Amino acid sequence: MRRVLLLILLLLAVAPTAAWGQSVTAALGQVAAKIEQVPAIRSKNVAVGDFPLTTGLMSEMGTFVADQLDAALTGRASAAGFKVVTRSHLCQVIRENKLWVDDRFDPELHKKLGRFAQADFVLAGRVTGLGRQLALTVRLVDSETGQQVWADALTVPLDEGLRALLERQLTGDGCGGQVQVAAAPAPAPARPGAADAVGPARPGAPPAEEQLRVRIWTDRKSYRIGDMIRIGLRVNRDAYVTLVNIGTSGEVAIIYPNRFHPSHFVRGGQDVMVPPPESGFTLTVQGPAGFDQVRAIATAEPISLHASDFGGRPGATFRSLDRIQTRDLSVSIKSARDQVAPSKWAEDVIAVEVNR
Numbered sequence: 001m002r003r004v005l006l007l008i009l010l011l012l013a014v015a016p017t018a019a020w021g022q023s024v025t026a027a028l029g030q031v032a033a034k035i036e037q038v039p040a041i042r043s044k045n046v047a048v049g050d051f052p053l054t055t056g057l058m059s060e061m062g063t064f065v066a067d068q069l070d071a072a073l074t075g076r077a078s079a080a081g082f083k084v085v086t087r088s089h090l091c092q093v094i095r096e097n098k099l100w101v102d103d104r105f106d107p108e109l110h111k112k113l114g115r116f117a118q119a120d121f122v123l124a125g126r127v128t129g130l131g132r133q134l135a136l137t138v139r140l141v142d143s144e145t146g147q148q149v150w151a152d153a154l155t156v157p158l159d160e161g162l163r164a165l166l167e168r169q170l171t172g173d174g175c176g177g178q179v180q181v182a183a184a185p186a187p188a189p190a191r192p193g194a195a196d197a198v199g200p201a202r203p204g205a206p207p208a209e210e211q212l213r214v215r216i217w218t219d220r221k222s223y224r225i226g227d228m229i230r231i232g233l234r235v236n237r238d239a240y241v242t243l244v245n246i247g248t249s250g251e252v253a254i255i256y257p258n259r260f261h262p263s264h265f266v267r268g269g270q271d272v273m274v275p276p277p278e279s280g281f282t283l284t285v286q287g288p289a290g291f292d293q294v295r296a297i298a299t300a301e302p303i304s305l306h307a308s309d310f311g312g313r314p315g316a317t318f319r320s321l322d323r324i325q326t327r328d329l330s331v332s333i334k335s336a337r338d339q340v341a342p343s344k345w346a347e348d349v350i351a352v353e354v355n356r
Contacts, residue, residue, distance in 0.1 A: 023156040024134070025068050031138055031152055032072035036080035038140065038150050040121070046073065047085035047117055049124035051136075053169075054293045054349040056330070061127050061165040065136065069123065085119045093117045114143020121149070128291060128351040129166050134158040135351055137248070137290045148249065153290040153353070212239055212346040214298035222353035225287040229352070230273050231255070231294060237268035239298040239346070242305050244329070248290035248354050252326045254319040255283070255294075265302070281317060285354055292352040297333060300344035305332050 035041070048070040051062035070087045077084045114122060122143050128135040133155040140150040158166070212235065219230040233241060233256070241264050243256035256272075257264040260279045266272055275283050285292070297305065321329060337345055 021064065021068075021161065023159075024065065024136075024162065025072075027136070027154055027156050028065065028069045029072050031154070032069065032076055034152060035073065035123070035140060035150065036076045036082070040142070040149050041080075041082045041140075043081060044120040045083045045085050045118055046077075046121045046123060046140075047090050047114075047119035048073065048087060049090070049122045051125050051127050053166075054126055054128050054291075054295070054351055055347070058170045059127065059166055060168045060170060061134070061162065063170070064165055065125075065127055069138070073123075085117050090117055090119075119143055126291065126293070126351075127166065128293075129158060129163070130155070130351060130353075132158050134162055134166065135291055135353070139250075139290075148288070151248070151288050151290055209343045210237060211343050212237060212298055212300055214239065214241060214296045214346040214348050216243070216294060216296045216348050216350055218294075218350065218352055222355060223285040224355050225285055225289070227285045228282045229285050230275065230283065233266065233272050233274070233296055234270065235266050235268055235298050235346070237300070239266055239268070239300055240264050240302045241266045241272075241296060241298045243274065244295045244297070246293040246295070247286055248288050248292055249286065251286075252321045252329075254321070258319075259317045266298075275317075285352075287354065287356075289354050289356045292354055294350050294352060296346075296348045298346040299336070299340060301340070303336050303340070305329060305336060 035046075048066050050058070051065045052058050053062065067087060070084065074084045074086075114120065120143060122141050123138060124141070125137040125139055126135075128137075134157070135153070135155050137153045138151065139148050141148050156162075214233065214235045216231060216233045219232070220227075223229055231243065233243065235241060241256060242254060245253050245255050247253070256274050258274070260276060260281070261272070261274070275281050
């Protein structure tokens with residue numbers, strides 16, 4: 001009797017933990033069912049790539065999504081007439097060829113993976129926490145041409161178990177093995193007699209510098225292709241702000257500064273809208289369906305992360321970046337962030353839902 005009672009208690013303790021991933025697993029099973037209907041993958045090799053956060057960093061959630069999608073596709077591959085390049089092989093290719101770049105955004109990744117892993121198509125996407133929901137975007141890309149041949153966007157309830165995976169960021173290649181959970185450094189132990197260093201400020205001492213913060217938002221929660229959109233930004237103190245948009249198509253553009261806001265200086269406490277009401281131009285949501293990402297980078301000192309022109313096109317409002325420029329921008333962001341005091345650097349990222 002005791003053994004039966006103990007077994008029941010163990011099952012009750014384990015059941016909630018096992019249940020948290022079922023919603024994602026079920027959703028990815030539906031995604032796999034859609035992918036097997038794509039005619040282009042017949043007799044081809046498909047690889048499951050990375051699912052980073054909107055910041056470009058990896059989390060345990062991204063690894064979980066990639067592994068679950070890999071398993072779901074593997075179970076369907078034989079009957080559907082395609083082959084799956086296993087995650088273990090893909091991770092080996094990533095490590096041997098060092099395919100990742102700073103900020104984990106490499107526009108040429110699908111081609112490199114295809115060439116080194118013999119994958120005709122690469123599946124990749126993003127994971128985003130949206131309040132009580134987890135947003136997933138999945139894209140199927142032809143590794144030879146870079147053309148997106150299929151895409152889907154879905155949301156699942158974000159319970160505590162999933163939120164924990166989402167919040168645990170990883171360093172390394174995101175493939176498991178030697179990756180480590182990124183954690184804040186432990187505070188240094190106080191030195192004997194150093195109490196004054198953490199006590200009240202001495203008379204005449206300069207006040208501690210306020211941490212720079214930036215916030216961005218949109219005028220609506222979701223949009224349809226062709227809708228007009230406005231993006232707002234605010235900093236808590238004077239700063240220099242850059243807004244980078246990664247569209248659902250993968251195209252990257254700097255939307256602030258722009259031709260109507262040639263300076264990226266923003267006064268603290270002031271709301272800035274893109275586009276501004278008096279500008280006379282509109283910002284239109286482009287396809288395909290999915291989640292646009294808008295990333296704000298604010299610095300207390302003027303740091304140039306981008307060229308001053310707007311793509312070399314007369315009258316262009318925003319600066320569109322090609323693949324080389326996008327890679328250079330990621331490297332510039334990483335390099336600048338490493339040289340700036342933490343209190344003088346701030347970021348915010350939002351995901352904008354785009355529907356058909």
